[in-house]
Amino acid sequence: MKVTVWGCRGSLPVSTTAPTIRRKVARALRAAARKGLGPGADVDAFIDSELPFSVWGTYGSNTCCVQVDGGGEGVVVVDCGSGLRDLGLAVLATRGPSGGRYDFIMTHLHWDHLMGFPFFAPAYVPGNVIRFHGCHEALERALRTQQSPPFFPVNFDDLGADIGFETLTPGRSVEIGGMAVTPFAQNHPGGSYGYRFEARGKCFVMSTDSEHREDAEAADYPFLEHIRGADLLVFDAQYTFQAASTSKRDWGHSSNIAGVELAKRAGVRALCLFHQEPTLDDASIEAFHDETCRYARLFMPETPLEVLMARDGMVVEL
Numbered sequence: 001m002k003v004t005v006w007g008c009r010g011s012l013p014v015s016t017t018a019p020t021i022r023r024k025v026a027r028a029l030r031a032a033a034r035k036g037l038g039p040g041a042d043v044d045a046f047i048d049s050e051l052p053f054s055v056w057g058t059y060g061s062n063t064c065c066v067q068v069d070g071g072g073e074g075v076v077v078v079d080c081g082s083g084l085r086d087l088g089l090a091v092l093a094t095r096g097p098s099g100g101r102y103d104f105i106m107t108h109l110h111w112d113h114l115m116g117f118p119f120f121a122p123a124y125v126p127g128n129v130i131r132f133h134g135c136h137e138a139l140e141r142a143l144r145t146q147q148s149p150p151f152f153p154v155n156f157d158d159l160g161a162d163i164g165f166e167t168l169t170p171g172r173s174v175e176i177g178g179m180a181v182t183p184f185a186q187n188h189p190g191g192s193y194g195y196r197f198e199a200r201g202k203c204f205v206m207s208t209d210s211e212h213r214e215d216a217e218a219a220d221y222p223f224l225e226h227i228r229g230a231d232l233l234v235f236d237a238q239y240t241f242q243a244a245s246t247s248k249r250d251w252g253h254s255s256n257i258a259g260v261e262l263a264k265r266a267g268v269r270a271l272c273l274f275h276q277e278p279t280l281d282d283a284s285i286e287a288f289h290d291e292t293c294r295y296a297r298l299f300m301p302e303t304p305l306e307v308l309m310a311r312d313g314m315v316v317e318l
Helices: 018-035 043-050 084-095 139-146 222-227 241-245 256-265 282-298
Strands: 002-007 065-069 075-078 101-106 129-134 162-167 174-176 179-186 192-199 202-207 232-236 270-274 306-309 315-317
Touching (some): 018 043, 065 084, 065 202, 075 084, 129 139, 139 162, 256 270, 282 306
Parallel strands (some): 101 129, 202 232
Antiparallel strands (some): 002 065, 002 315, 065 075, 192 202
């Protein structure tokens, strides 16, 4: 099983501004000066060995879009955030424009998880088949609405692909793209659903836009069974523990601390922090990741847990 992140930001896409780039360049130049980097130096080696990822790279700007490859036919995608545009262009470049099968599994209907679909190029090509799967009865209406006047110039009915919808039932597994997919309800304004994917002895759980409160400390907390033994858990960790408990309470998102504790209690192998706060720059996200890794070493230290920070373009092989 392979999981590819095309978008991981929360709430809205994030632009890269000139001041942001200037700060990165300044940090790189200061590091080069400390090392006495001169003409003829191996710049690539310097970047790899001396600069943190937050300086030479970026965690990205796109909202939620995650591709899941379980070895079956077609392309399986969780959510249609702004990252879907990049996915669509990549698929066209590698598989060609027509004759594709695309299965979209939707966590919920907030706009940051829908906004990429009008820019998904394969949707405009006759011969492609698109199926939306989700637990919300309003799924089709939501997608049609965002492509109706005055919101978008191309009407949903004018798309070229064969598009259909399937309503899923929480707790009932279905086969999608060669994987057993099981939805489960989550705590989020308007309702949200997580998904457990299982194929060839591997398990991936997608759980974004979900808030965990004090009841998560209970031994029989239902979420633990949904993620039990997962090889990879993508987890909504938009907030710090303090923010999630105070000013951001009831906003429908969780914290890095909750992610570590739930993952370890359920025997998860790898935790991927997701739905990043849009006000954070790359350096802040990197520090957030480092702090989470330190906490993971302290909480249940006898239980190993790999902690990843999602970024656009990340590929995880299970």
